[in-house]
Amino acid sequence: MASHRRPKQPSRAQVSVLTAAAATVVALSAQSGAQAAPAKPGKDEVKVQVDALYEQAEAATERFNGAKERTEQLRRQADQLQDQVARSQEQMTTLQSGLAAEAAQEYRDGGVDPTIALMLSSDPENYLTKASSVDQVNRTQAETLKSLQDQQRRLDQQKQETAAVLAELDRNTQTLNSTKTEVQQKLQEAQKLLNQLSVADRTAILRGSDGAASRSSSRVDPASLPPAGGYAAVAVQTALAQQGDPYLWGAGGPDKFDCSGLMVYAYAKAGVSLPRTSQAQAGVGTSVGTDWHNALPGDLVIYKSDRSHVGMYIGNGLVVHAPRAGDVVKVMQADAIKINTIRRV
Known part of the structure; x- marks a missing residue:
């Protein structure tokens, strides 16, 4: 005769293990589902975050306005300084050309020691008259040379001022660009939060229909x-x-x-x-x-x-x-x- 045995029943310990495992699976499934679909933030929570972001954006906007104003001032100042440098350089060139022409003429005319020229002169009085004229020319050359030196100092100073302004302009432009990016990021973050709300709630927050600063x-x-x-x-x-x-x-x-x-x-x-x-x-x-x-x-x-x-x-x-x-x-x-x-x- 075939034996009819009842299937072996799991022990109480085995049942406990299986029950715990099943509970773990259910908990993990619930946790996974929660992570997959997080609860949307409420209107009040979004309002707090959006208000904070708009506060930060407004402060950054005023920094941007200040940097923009300063950048425009520096750009105008740099243009003026560059114009001054160009004019000074032109004046330098004119003075240099004048001195060069005089020096070349003296070289072509040659130079004789004044004492020897007087001894050999058949007309000392005429020589002294000419010598006086030459002395006047030399004094004019000396004045021209001094003007050239003064002009060179002014030109060097203007170039230094221009370089300093251009360097500050470059730094300010970088600040302007970084602050612009900061404002845009804050506004984008705020908009992402607002997009999670209904149109009515979003409008209420944007238009400040509630809160202390209504x-x-x-x-x-x-x-x-x-x-x-x-x-x-x-x-x-x-x-x-x-x-x-x-x-x-x-x-x-x-x-x-x-x-x-x-x-x-x-x-x-x-x-x-x-x-x-x-x-x-x-x-x-x-x-x-x-x-x-x-x-x-x-x-x-x-x-x-x-x-x-x-x-x-x-x-x-x-x-x-x-x-x-x-x-x-x-x-x-x-x-x-x-x-x-x-x-x-």
Whole structure:
């Protein structure tokens, strides 16, 4: 008869090992799935990161503006120095040619010792007259030689100054390019984070619809504001006329602006020249302190500890400014951001 044996059952120890192995497989599978599809960051988390990146980009933008302004100054200075060197070199050439011609003439005429010439002269009086003329020529040559030496010293100095300016121009150009790259990288990082959000959440972050530094998107009617005086009135009207124009880092108008570029543009229309960066603008005119209640329309309100943002006070506790990438020129409460200093232009 065939035997009918029951299959051997695994021991309790074997069952425990198999159960643990199965649990490990499940855990690893879950971990792998989590790595393959990480949870998207929430709106609040993205906002914190994006705000930080925009802060860094704005600070870098003002460094870029400063480097650009300095580069333009150095380029103009280098052009002027190079023109001076060319003119000095031309004057040197003229002086050298004159001396060379005189020396050649003396060589052709020959030279005789004055005492011997006087002894052999049949007309001493005539000789003395000629000798006086020769002495005058020699004095003229000496003056020409001194002028040539002075001109050479000036030329050497101008060449040294030109070389120094060109070297600084080269360093500044490198700074300009590296800062430009830094701004672009920060903005690209911010955009990657924003792309993970819905259109509504992305728009809310870009337009600052929430947070301590809420920036109103409504336009302000200049007629509702207290009047400004003098050239400040033109500056305020010009800045308010740009409401709705997009922010663009490094831009100074006429239809795109960064924060300091808007101030430069507005005051230029009033015939007043401002430096290009918010840091430099923090030193113009006279100080009004840090309390916006003391501000008058047209005052520059400088923000943040590094002075990397600026707006223009327009009255009623408001400033007009160009906020940041993705936003437009608009009005906000004067104390929405920590005030560093207020300057009256």
